[in-house]
Amino acid sequence: MKSTSQKILGVWNTKTVVAVAIGAALFGVLMNYGGIPVFTNTKLTTAMIIPVIVGAMFGALPAAIACAVGNLIADLIGGWGYWFDWSIGNGVLGFIVGLLPLYGANIDEGIFKPVHAIIYAVACVIGNALAFGVITPIMTTLFYGGELEVTFLQAMAAGLSNTLVLVVIGIPILIILARRNARSTDLKLEEKEEQNI
């Protein structure tokens, strides 16, 4: 079994690197094309699903990095300017929603029970409140100075729409993925020496 620190930090082998990269690419594209605008620079976007999946399979830190890099890529191809405060905020959110393996949900082996769904929903709410209610405004003042009023409104819109997406779309997708992987639960993978770098 993976240790707790591995569940949080992830095992940084090639597989994780590739998964994070693909997650980031999906995040960036969905952020741009998979959303409906709700407020300035804020979208009801399906992109938030990606960190959940990366987190469920590889741990919380990979989810956070996928989220942050994904946001940078979205900024790069989106053309609304660069908002590193939001990248960091999204990274924090990715970390919190990516904590799935920590409380026992294991998508790889098909374990996702109603209890996990409830904990996950609570984590989404807390994560959004922390990421966009605390971290992003702090970073906004640090990097850009001012514009707090708009940031708070944006943060509220983003937090609400993210929570909505994470819960309403996230839970069904997690169930689908878990059911899909459950088929292979009878097979046991021999624990191989994993390279930590």
Add this chain to the structure above:
Amino acid sequence: MKSPLLNLIPGDTYIHKLTGKTKVRTFVILLIYIIMSFDLRLLLPLFIAGIIGLVSLRPEWKTLRYFFIVVAAVNLLNIVLFWLVNPDIGTFWCGGSRTVLISFTKKLFISLETLWYLSIRFFKMITSFLISMVFILSITPSELAAGLYSIKVPYKICTIFSIAFRYIPDIGRDYENIKISMQARGVELDPKKVPLIDRIKQNVLILVPLIITSFDRVGNISNAMDLRGYGRGKTRTYYSEHEEGRADKIFKVFYMGLLVFSAIWIVSRIISPPPSKMWYPFS
């Protein structure tokens, strides 16, 4: 779908021929420059330089035009929303004065300061988009990784950036394929014929296979990378990185100068803040 934006083969214009190191460093410093300057006098030269850079890359204007229209529309919408949230925002930025031009109600008015602030904001966004377009059009994924590695980013993170960049066109292709096969099964996806709620539902339906196929590919890619010995060494060198030419040296002087200028600008603004937060000629 062929992505017109991301190129995988190095081009042959002046900017294409720079090393990844130069491109990434220049871009990072220009980003700092754009973020720090809410000032037309600083943005205008960069805007002109951006246009020159873009023209020199000889891009496909037809697709670029589409991107620029979308970006302009999105930013205009943002600006209108900004104005609705706080019509008086210009007063805060331009040093306290308020010259009302048109007033609709007591709270909703257009002042010269707000107009100035919002148009500078729009100009800033367009400039930063111009710069990122030049950057994206000129760089290949491996050059991006090499460039990031040269600014001391751990190489696994560099790989994440380059694979992510490389993977974006594949997502477009997969999305098209899934969409076509869904339509073949009789799912209506035409925006004109389907109400919004149904469209969201169908987008989710496309999302599930898109995510599954993408993450299924992780195994293949990582096995291929492992077979080629990825991640064995502590450092990494890049095949795409060539010797620095004359152009790189010119750029080096340029970006170093800009870095020093930006540092002085930011520090001087912290030590002695100017009376108004942005340059405003009409006060």
